[in-house]
Amino acid sequence: MDLNLAGRTVLITGGSKGIGLGCAKRFASEGCNLVLAARSKDQLETAADGIRKSAQVNVRTLALDLAVEAQRDRLVRECPEIDVLVNNAGAIPGGDIFHVDDKAWREGWELKVFGYVNLSRAYFSLMKERKRGVIINICGAGGETMSFGYIAGAPGNAALMAFSRALGSHAIDHGVRVVAVNPGPVETDRVVYLAKQRAKAEGDESRWRESFARMPYGRPAQTDEIAPMVVFLASDLARYVSGTVITIDGGLLHRNR
DSSP: OOOSOTTOEEEEETTTSHHHHHHHHHHHHTTOEEEEEESOHHHHHHHHHHHHHHSSSOEEEEEOOTTSHHHHHHHHHHOOOOSEEEEOOOOOOOBOTTTSOHHHHHHHHHHTHHHHHHHHHHHHHHHHHHTOEEEEEEOOTHHHHOOTTBTTHHHHHHHHHHHHHHHHHHHGGGTEEEEEEEEOOBOOHHHHHHHHHHHHHTTOGGGGGGGGTTSGGGSOBOGGGTHHHHHHHHSGGGTTOOSEEEEESTTHHHHHO
8 A cells, every 4th residue: 555655754753773663664665754863873873774775765863862952952953844753762661659769750751751742842833834744652552551560651651642632633723633652562672671570580581471471462562563553644544633542552451451
Protein backbone atom coordinates (compact mmCIF):
# COMPACT_ATOMS: atom_id res chain seq x y z
CA MET A 1 0.00 0.00 0.00
CA ASP A 2 1.38 3.39 -1.02
CA LEU A 3 0.81 5.80 1.87
CA ASN A 4 1.76 8.80 -0.30
CA LEU A 5 4.30 10.01 2.24
CA ALA A 6 7.28 10.26 -0.12
CA GLY A 7 9.15 13.55 0.14
CA ARG A 8 7.78 14.54 3.52
CA THR A 9 10.16 15.33 6.36
CA VAL A 10 9.76 13.47 9.64
CA LEU A 11 11.39 14.43 12.93
CA ILE A 12 11.75 11.57 15.39
CA THR A 13 13.04 12.20 18.89
CA GLY A 14 14.73 9.27 20.56
CA GLY A 15 15.37 8.12 17.01
CA SER A 16 18.65 6.29 17.53
CA LYS A 17 17.25 3.00 18.82
CA GLY A 18 14.15 1.09 19.90
CA ILE A 19 10.74 2.27 18.75
CA GLY A 20 12.15 5.51 17.40
CA LEU A 21 14.60 3.72 15.11
CA GLY A 22 11.92 1.24 14.07
CA CYS A 23 9.71 4.16 13.04
CA ALA A 24 12.60 5.84 11.22
CA LYS A 25 13.20 2.74 9.10
CA ARG A 26 9.51 2.50 8.20
CA PHE A 27 9.22 6.16 7.27
CA ALA A 28 12.38 5.85 5.16
CA SER A 29 10.89 2.87 3.32
CA GLU A 30 7.99 5.18 2.38
CA GLY A 31 10.41 7.73 0.93
CA CYS A 32 10.39 10.18 3.83
CA ASN A 33 13.38 12.34 4.69
CA LEU A 34 14.36 12.13 8.33
CA VAL A 35 15.65 14.23 11.18
CA LEU A 36 16.73 12.02 14.08
CA ALA A 37 17.37 13.56 17.50
CA ALA A 38 18.78 11.80 20.56
CA ARG A 39 21.51 12.21 23.14
CA SER A 40 24.12 9.82 21.73
CA LYS A 41 25.93 11.09 18.63
CA ASP A 42 27.53 7.70 17.97
CA GLN A 43 24.23 5.80 18.13
CA LEU A 44 22.57 8.39 15.92
CA GLU A 45 25.26 8.11 13.25
CA THR A 46 25.11 4.31 13.32
CA ALA A 47 21.33 4.44 12.91
CA ALA A 48 21.53 7.01 10.11
CA ASP A 49 24.19 5.06 8.20
CA GLY A 50 22.04 1.94 8.28
CA ILE A 51 19.01 3.81 6.96
CA ARG A 52 20.96 5.51 4.18
CA LYS A 53 22.13 2.11 2.96
CA SER A 54 18.57 0.80 2.69
CA ALA A 55 16.68 3.84 1.38
CA GLN A 56 17.41 6.77 -0.92
CA VAL A 57 16.39 9.47 1.56
CA ASN A 58 18.06 12.32 3.40
CA VAL A 59 18.85 11.60 7.04
CA ARG A 60 20.00 14.38 9.35
CA THR A 61 21.05 13.76 12.95
CA LEU A 62 21.18 16.09 15.93
CA ALA A 63 22.75 15.00 19.22
CA LEU A 64 20.70 16.88 21.82
CA ASP A 65 19.43 16.56 25.37
CA LEU A 66 15.76 17.38 24.93
CA ALA A 67 15.31 17.84 28.67
CA VAL A 68 17.23 21.11 28.26
CA GLU A 69 15.13 24.03 27.04
CA ALA A 70 17.94 25.65 25.06
CA GLN A 71 18.58 22.43 23.15
CA ARG A 72 14.88 21.96 22.37
CA ASP A 73 14.86 25.53 21.07
CA ARG A 74 17.90 24.78 18.92
CA LEU A 75 16.15 21.77 17.39
CA VAL A 76 13.11 23.82 16.41
CA ARG A 77 15.25 26.68 15.15
CA GLU A 78 17.43 24.47 12.95
CA CYS A 79 14.62 22.20 11.72
CA PRO A 80 11.46 24.29 11.27
CA GLU A 81 10.18 22.60 8.09
CA ILE A 82 8.82 19.41 9.62
CA ASP A 83 5.76 17.65 8.22
CA VAL A 84 5.52 14.96 10.90
CA LEU A 85 6.77 15.14 14.49
CA VAL A 86 7.12 11.85 16.35
CA ASN A 87 7.70 12.53 20.05
CA ASN A 88 9.42 9.44 21.38
CA ALA A 89 12.36 10.52 23.57
CA GLY A 90 12.40 9.61 27.22
CA ALA A 91 11.78 6.75 29.62
CA ILE A 92 10.25 7.52 33.00
CA PRO A 93 11.88 5.37 35.73
CA GLY A 94 10.01 2.43 37.19
CA GLY A 95 9.43 1.83 40.88
CA ASP A 96 6.89 2.60 43.58
CA ILE A 97 6.56 5.83 45.51
CA PHE A 98 9.24 4.77 48.00
CA HIS A 99 11.82 3.99 45.29
CA VAL A 100 11.44 6.91 42.85
CA ASP A 101 12.85 9.97 44.53
CA ASP A 102 12.00 13.55 43.63
CA LYS A 103 15.07 14.02 41.43
CA ALA A 104 14.45 10.92 39.31
CA TRP A 105 10.74 11.72 39.04
CA ARG A 106 11.35 15.31 37.88
CA GLU A 107 14.09 14.33 35.43
CA GLY A 108 11.88 11.66 33.88
CA TRP A 109 8.99 14.07 33.45
CA GLU A 110 11.20 16.90 32.20
CA LEU A 111 12.38 14.82 29.26
CA LYS A 112 9.26 12.88 28.40
CA VAL A 113 6.23 14.81 29.62
CA PHE A 114 7.41 18.41 29.29
CA GLY A 115 9.67 17.52 26.36
CA TYR A 116 6.63 16.30 24.41
CA VAL A 117 4.50 19.25 25.48
CA ASN A 118 7.08 21.87 24.59
CA LEU A 119 8.03 20.38 21.22
CA SER A 120 4.36 19.93 20.36
CA ARG A 121 3.69 23.58 21.23
CA ALA A 122 6.56 24.76 19.05
CA TYR A 123 5.78 22.58 16.04
CA PHE A 124 2.04 23.03 16.29
CA SER A 125 2.61 26.78 15.97
CA LEU A 126 4.68 26.24 12.81
CA MET A 127 2.30 23.66 11.35
CA LYS A 128 -0.69 25.86 12.11
CA GLU A 129 0.79 28.61 9.94
CA ARG A 130 1.22 26.17 7.05
CA LYS A 131 -2.18 24.55 7.74
CA ARG A 132 -0.76 21.04 7.61
CA GLY A 133 1.17 18.64 9.77
CA VAL A 134 0.92 15.66 12.07
CA ILE A 135 2.14 15.20 15.66
CA ILE A 136 2.34 11.66 17.03
CA ASN A 137 3.10 11.15 20.72
CA ILE A 138 4.48 7.76 21.71
CA CYS A 139 3.17 7.50 25.27
CA GLY A 140 2.90 4.03 26.81
CA ALA A 141 0.24 1.62 27.99
CA GLY A 142 1.45 2.21 31.54
CA GLY A 143 -0.76 5.29 31.42
CA GLU A 144 -3.78 2.98 31.27
CA THR A 145 -2.86 0.45 33.98
CA MET A 146 -2.10 2.86 36.86
CA SER A 147 0.39 0.53 38.48
CA PHE A 148 1.75 1.32 41.94
CA GLY A 149 5.03 -0.16 40.71
CA TYR A 150 5.19 2.47 37.95
CA ILE A 151 4.14 5.38 40.11
CA ALA A 152 5.93 8.09 38.11
CA GLY A 153 5.32 6.64 34.65
CA ALA A 154 1.61 5.90 34.98
CA PRO A 155 0.51 9.51 35.60
CA GLY A 156 3.16 10.81 33.18
CA ASN A 157 1.84 8.71 30.31
CA ALA A 158 -1.76 9.42 31.33
CA ALA A 159 -1.00 13.14 31.18
CA LEU A 160 0.39 12.77 27.66
CA MET A 161 -2.69 10.82 26.60
CA ALA A 162 -4.93 13.62 27.88
CA PHE A 163 -2.68 16.25 26.29
CA SER A 164 -2.86 14.50 22.91
CA ARG A 165 -6.64 14.28 23.07
CA ALA A 166 -7.01 17.91 24.09
CA LEU A 167 -4.62 19.31 21.48
CA GLY A 168 -5.80 16.97 18.74
CA SER A 169 -9.42 17.94 19.22
CA HIS A 170 -8.51 21.56 18.43
CA ALA A 171 -5.59 21.21 16.04
CA ILE A 172 -7.68 19.68 13.28
CA ASP A 173 -9.38 23.09 12.82
CA HIS A 174 -5.99 24.32 11.59
CA GLY A 175 -5.15 21.40 9.30
CA VAL A 176 -2.99 19.68 11.92
CA ARG A 177 -3.63 16.29 13.48
CA VAL A 178 -2.40 15.07 16.88
CA VAL A 179 -2.62 11.44 17.95
CA ALA A 180 -1.03 9.25 20.59
CA VAL A 181 0.19 5.66 20.42
CA ASN A 182 0.38 3.55 23.57
CA PRO A 183 2.72 0.59 23.07
CA GLY A 184 2.62 -2.18 25.63
CA PRO A 185 5.94 -3.88 26.48
CA VAL A 186 8.25 -3.81 23.46
CA GLU A 187 11.48 -5.79 23.17
CA THR A 188 13.84 -2.85 23.27
CA ASP A 189 17.29 -2.82 24.87
CA ARG A 190 15.77 -1.27 28.00
CA VAL A 191 13.04 -3.91 28.39
CA VAL A 192 15.54 -6.74 27.88
CA TYR A 193 17.93 -5.19 30.41
CA LEU A 194 15.19 -4.88 33.02
CA ALA A 195 14.04 -8.46 32.40
CA LYS A 196 17.59 -9.72 32.85
CA GLN A 197 17.97 -7.74 36.07
CA ARG A 198 14.77 -9.27 37.45
CA ALA A 199 15.88 -12.77 36.47
CA LYS A 200 19.31 -12.19 37.99
CA ALA A 201 17.72 -11.07 41.24
CA GLU A 202 15.74 -14.30 41.24
CA GLY A 203 18.90 -16.36 40.75
CA ASP A 204 19.36 -17.04 37.02
CA GLU A 205 19.79 -14.23 34.51
CA SER A 206 19.63 -16.67 31.57
CA ARG A 207 15.92 -17.29 32.30
CA TRP A 208 14.93 -13.69 31.60
CA ARG A 209 12.48 -14.59 28.83
CA GLU A 210 10.35 -16.53 31.30
CA SER A 211 9.09 -13.23 32.72
CA PHE A 212 7.25 -12.69 29.43
CA ALA A 213 5.36 -15.98 29.55
CA ARG A 214 2.00 -14.45 30.46
CA MET A 215 2.13 -11.87 27.68
CA PRO A 216 0.20 -12.28 24.41
CA TYR A 217 2.14 -14.75 22.23
CA GLY A 218 4.42 -15.26 25.22
CA ARG A 219 6.60 -12.29 24.32
CA PRO A 220 6.75 -8.50 24.15
CA ALA A 221 5.97 -6.72 20.88
CA GLN A 222 8.70 -6.10 18.33
CA THR A 223 9.43 -2.56 17.15
CA ASP A 224 8.22 -3.47 13.66
CA GLU A 225 4.81 -4.26 15.17
CA ILE A 226 4.53 -0.69 16.47
CA ALA A 227 6.13 1.34 13.68
CA PRO A 228 3.62 0.51 10.89
CA MET A 229 0.77 2.01 12.92
CA VAL A 230 2.77 5.17 13.56
CA VAL A 231 3.51 5.55 9.84
CA PHE A 232 -0.13 4.89 8.90
CA LEU A 233 -1.34 7.51 11.37
CA ALA A 234 1.04 10.02 9.80
CA SER A 235 -0.44 9.41 6.35
CA ASP A 236 -3.43 11.02 4.69
CA LEU A 237 -5.26 7.69 4.91
CA ALA A 238 -5.70 8.57 8.60
CA ARG A 239 -6.82 12.12 7.86
CA TYR A 240 -9.92 11.82 10.09
CA VAL A 241 -7.92 10.54 13.06
CA SER A 242 -7.04 13.23 15.60
CA GLY A 243 -7.37 13.65 19.34
CA THR A 244 -7.34 9.92 19.99
CA VAL A 245 -5.10 7.27 21.53
CA ILE A 246 -4.25 3.96 19.83
CA THR A 247 -3.13 1.14 22.15
CA ILE A 248 -0.92 -1.63 20.75
CA ASP A 249 -0.44 -4.24 23.46
CA GLY A 250 -1.90 -7.46 22.03
CA GLY A 251 -4.81 -7.15 24.44
CA LEU A 252 -2.49 -7.33 27.47
CA LEU A 253 -4.37 -4.74 29.51
CA HIS A 254 -7.66 -6.61 29.43
CA ARG A 255 -5.98 -10.02 29.48
CA ASN A 256 -4.56 -9.28 32.91
CA ARG A 257 -7.91 -8.05 34.17
